[in-house]
Amino acid sequence: MCKRKSISATEALTSPRSRVKAITERYYASAPRKSYFLGCSTGGYQGMMEAQRFPWDFDGIVAGAPDMDEGDLAVRAIWFEQNFLGRDEKPVLGPDEIQLVHQAALAKCDLDDGVKDGIISDPIHCSFDPKQLLCTAGKGRQCLTALQVSGREKHLRRACDLEGREAVFPRVLPGSEGNWVEAVEYNWGNDYFKDTELLNAPGKNWKYTDFDFDRDYPRSGAGILFADTNPDLRKFKAAGGKLISYQGGNDALEIPGAVVDYYETVEKTMGGRRATQDFYRLFLIPGMNHCTEGEGVYAFDYLSYLEAWVERGQAPGVMVGAHIKDLPKYGSYGLNTPLDPNTPVAFTRPVYPYPLHAKYKGSGDPNKAENFKPALSKNVVRSDTH
Numbered sequence: 001m002c003k004r005k006s007i008s009a010t011e012a013l014t015s016p017r018s019r020v021k022a023i024t025e026r027y028y029a030s031a032p033r034k035s036y037f038l039g040c041s042t043g044g045y046q047g048m049m050e051a052q053r054f055p056w057d058f059d060g061i062v063a064g065a066p067d068m069d070e071g072d073l074a075v076r077a078i079w080f081e082q083n084f085l086g087r088d089e090k091p092v093l094g095p096d097e098i099q100l101v102h103q104a105a106l107a108k109c110d111l112d113d114g115v116k117d118g119i120i121s122d123p124i125h126c127s128f129d130p131k132q133l134l135c136t137a138g139k140g141r142q143c144l145t146a147l148q149v150s151g152r153e154k155h156l157r158r159a160c161d162l163e164g165r166e167a168v169f170p171r172v173l174p175g176s177e178g179n180w181v182e183a184v185e186y187n188w189g190n191d192y193f194k195d196t197e198l199l200n201a202p203g204k205n206w207k208y209t210d211f212d213f214d215r216d217y218p219r220s221g222a223g224i225l226f227a228d229t230n231p232d233l234r235k236f237k238a239a240g241g242k243l244i245s246y247q248g249g250n251d252a253l254e255i256p257g258a259v260v261d262y263y264e265t266v267e268k269t270m271g272g273r274r275a276t277q278d279f280y281r282l283f284l285i286p287g288m289n290h291c292t293e294g295e296g297v298y299a300f301d302y303l304s305y306l307e308a309w310v311e312r313g314q315a316p317g318v319m320v321g322a323h324i325k326d327l328p329k330y331g332s333y334g335l336n337t338p339l340d341p342n343t344p345v346a347f348t349r350p351v352y353p354y355p356l357h358a359k360y361k362g363s364g365d366p367n368k369a370e371n372f373k374p375a376l377s378k379n380v381v382r383s384d385t386h
Helices: 016-028 042-053 070-085 095-113 146-156 177-185 189-196 217-226 234-238 257-270 273-277 302-312
Strands: 036-040 060-064 242-248 280-285 319-324 345-351 356-360 372-376
Touching: 036 042, 036 302, 042 060, 042 242, 060 302, 070 146, 070 177, 070 189, 070 217, 070 257, 095 177, 095 356, 242 257, 242 302, 257 273, 257 280, 273 280, 280 345, 345 356, 345 372
Parallel strands: 036 060, 060 242, 242 280
Antiparallel strands: 319 345, 356 372
16 A cells, blocks of 8 residues: 655645645645646647646646647648648649638538538548549539649648658648648748758758658657657546547648547557546547637637536536637637627537537527537447447
8 A cells, every 4th residue: 555755845845836836825825626737739738748747737637739749740731831832832722722622521521410511520530532623624614633632632641751651640631721821821840840950950941842751751750859649648547637638620730630649549558438538538629720710619618627527527528619709810819718698609519529529410500509419420430438
């Protein structure tokens, strides 16, 4: 039987978390009962790092759109940029072609939830094939060239070298086409490789066209120093920690498949879906952009769901989000949750733990979350959880 060692006040202050608790106790005359972490993007990356490397720091963590392996994320960004702009630094797809691809993806998968609303509910399992847009005799102008089709096909699969060997990182999902231009403009892969000098000599004016997936990808492994992809979460689970991770389906900055890949690896490592969802649940939010906004719902009271799980044992079997009417750009980052009752809401939707997605019940107002139910795609292997 292990016995807890008593520590002195001086020893307690050697840990950053202990120092914060000591300050809190001094100020409020009582120690905090629970410690929570909530962050998105780099904040989500930090949350994952906490669960993996410092599993005793927090009772509960919300990690949104986590940068799954900063080094690999930079490589994913370079792959996206090369295939969007091409090596001549000119866009392969213009605004009209992007819209054409987007509408074709919606035509294929928009009704996966039973509602035609411009949102793909289960983008991970959408089997959209860009080849259907290839220009042939009689198609007129509503088609893509072979080069344009090839670029989109590469977006939809993992990167490969000239010998066909697959690089282990995820793809861009169907439905995210409206964010491609912003993703390229915000692409930080160039700065990452220039600043870290992993692949170039100091002072060289390195750019994305210099990255060679045959030569450079195997050498970019130094990025493991920044990785938050350790699937062994036994210590976090043993400490009683709870982890909620969420990812926008239309997020072209993070490339959503990354956290899905990670979650599936955790399931394999931790003993299956039931054992994993006892403490860790992933929510893929259809139509949401990077952390917030987008065509789907994006206003969620994540902290309340986490508190209910940690403090009352109520695991989040569903989270309900809202899409706000006439929201100013970037205003969603300042939204307070729970939402004020006077907040103008366009519609609400439920989001279920991956791999479940929402499906319309067939009756009732499709703008209300209560008229949806959980569904599992036909090509998803069922587990002991459901």
